[in-house]
Amino acid sequence: MKTVLGDEQLAFLAELRSYLDGLDPELVAATRAENIDDPMQPREHGRRFLRTLGADGWLGVSWPREYGGQGRTAIESWLLAEELYSRRLPNGLLTLNAIGPTLMLVGTDAQKAEYLPRIRAGELEFAIGYSEPDAGSDLASLRTRAVRDGDDYVVNGQKIWTTGASVATHFWLAVRTGPQEARHKGVSIFITPMDTPGITITPIITQGGERTNAVFLDNVRIPASSMVGAENEGWKALVTALNFERMFYHNEPRWELRQLTDWAAEAGLLDGDTPEAHALQATVGEHAVDVEICRLFALRGARLLAEGRVPHFEASVNKVWWGELRQRICSTGLDLIGEDGTIATGSPYAPAHGHLEHGLRSSPVWRFGGGTNEIQLDIIATQGLGMPR
């Protein structure tokens, strides 16, 4: 069997850990609190943290040197994500992990020069504009339209579930440039600053307290040079970015399991010898198996990337497993806690600091965000096994 983690990778991890241990504890604590509160929107502290990492050369470790990276493999990038998430710290979200790598593959030289160095420095944050009120899983039916007008395109329409729009600097926007019936063959991708005139952002607050948004586009003028890829050929960039996004699921279930086991240790159940302790140990044992599997699914994606391939159905496997496992740990974890589990996050009496109940409230998006798990299962069967559509 091939060796995956060699001495070089383990040395990288040791160096990373020593770097993270040396960061300003106040910055780390504030970033962690912000990230636990709402992980999809790095705000004041998260952005300060990411800029620090960027300045110290720890963002884009697997990016080529020509784009300011360390030129390491995707394995190191995976180690970085696992380590940061184990500390519940942000690792650059989709901007660094999906948009940057996609631009490397499909962006123009000018776009690469304009965006990649600033993404790697942690200065930019992209919001992703795919979903619309009538285009969710059926994304190829999207209706937000861009019409050519001189050197610009003029965009009108509405996006929804645009998480991070209110803190983003830029918008990665999927629009219709071809006929409606052309479906995915009539879609183009643009990048535009989030403060472009004509963009209005209204908040949508979820049951978990996270903010997402509706974004209205009203005669928004975007230069033609801001198109990513050719006109009507944006689907490729979109699918590439989604595949990177679906590999963007790492160590979160392990963190949630640790909240449960920390609680169990305090409750005397972790190593106890009572029927109640035994029941907990069996449940946690299976969670621990599934966390190891989650690690290996993410690592497989990194290995494929390191071999120069973009994970496809493998990314879907990773995403389905990750989301369902997180939700399962929160739900069955609360089962083990019992009645006290009804005390909500924010109370000092909430077991496991309320992380499990908060997680359960946040969990629906884990199963449908980035493409519903039902669509993922279809991708696995069609791309992985060759089933007909």
Place this chain on the structure above:
Amino acid sequence: MIDIDLTDDEALLAKTVRSWFADFVDNSYLNAQRDSADGYEAARWEQMCALGWTGINLPGRVGGADGTLAEAGLVAREYGRAAFASPLLATMRTATALDTLGGCDPVLSRIAAGGRAALVAPADRTVHAAPAGDGTYRLAGPPTVVEWLTQAADVALLLPVAGGETWICALTSPGELADRTVAVPSVDNERVFRLDLDGLRVTPALDGIAPRAAAYALARANLLRASAMVGGCEAVLEMSTRYAMERVQFGQPIGAFQAVRHHLGRMVIALDAARLTCNEALTRADRDVDETAIAAVALFAAGRSYVEIVLTAAQIHGGVGTTTEHVLHHHYLRAKAMQLRAGKRANRLREIHQALVVRREGSLW
């Protein structure tokens, strides 16, 4: 789908073993062996030994091929893929356990020369040994089920000493255990025996084995069973994929129906979970690592996935998959049997909990 973990040499080995089995093993063959007196063909056994499979991971000094546990695992994987039954897995497990413990070279030499062996090590530690003077031990506990016991030349007993501070390993033969052995029908096509060790007095070949050493020897042996189950998962997913493309209902292959595609998608996830954990465990299980957690994870994942996959495959195949005319029925029966040979689910999970969560063994995080 290719297995990205394999080196070129390993991929070649897997291909060779696979085509050897594919040459003669089909459902009719498996049915015939199941109904035969011995349960397997002696001539095929000799061929497998001549190919060097039983000694593939044994040291050269006992006549083995000095290969890795991963190579033995790949032989076991193809064995499982073929749903082939014989003393091969029992012999390889015995050899691997004894080799890991060390100090049993004469038995290993006999195995490498083509001898069959059986391992008695109840998964739930139900049989204990108590010191009975003069270096002997008296065994106590309920009867246990052993695969291919009477066909073996050598039988290894690997048991905890009452109190759990140490383990012993005793070497014996089916003849010495004959009046304690009853052949019982197995759920699957392997042959099993009910062995009553209660009251037996043994002189161990190895004494004072540390519990961790015993656990590691068994963990490495059990990885071969895990790998066989991964092979079973692969075979069943492949036949289900084929069937979903061939079987036409409502004017289209049933694989065009989303409900069926989702079943297949879940089967891929289950297979990948089993294969990735098993491969990682095989990679990490070098002779002196003494790390049982990932091997226990692999064994659990393989059993869970194999059972999940055969249950779903039976649903995709419908009636045709339930008949003894279809090879799926062998996998269906083997999946649960092989999973159960790892013992009780809750006990295994609590051990994994101890290793991974309490001791945090072998984890970078």
